[in-house]
Amino acid sequence: MDIRTYLKDRDIPLSRMAQLLGLPVATLHGYSVGRRGVPVSVVAEVEKITKGRVKAQDWVFSEKVVRPEGERVR
Numbered sequence: 001m002d003i004r005t006y007l008k009d010r011d012i013p014l015s016r017m018a019q020l021l022g023l024p025v026a027t028l029h030g031y032s033v034g035r036r037g038v039p040v041s042v043v044a045e046v047e048k049i050t051k052g053r054v055k056a057q058d059w060v061f062s063e064k065v066v067r068p069e070g071e072r073v074r
Contacts, residue, residue, distance in 0.1 A: 006054050
């Protein structure tokens with residue numbers, strides 16, 4: 001299940017998830033729509049928060065894949 005579906009199904013605002021992750025809302029939004037590569041640490045934390053309902057493979061968007069921590073996206 002992708003993060004947007006997870007949040008929508010549970011009436012959780014993106015801002016609340018961003019707060020739980022310690023991220024700006026704009027950053028989490030970029031991750032959720034595939035505009036930004038997602039650090040592995042965020043993927044792991046979301047999986048933990050969602051009790052496994054949002055998994056690593058749910059973050060893969062066409063050419064943008066989960067990236068190692070600190071790796072720059074071009």
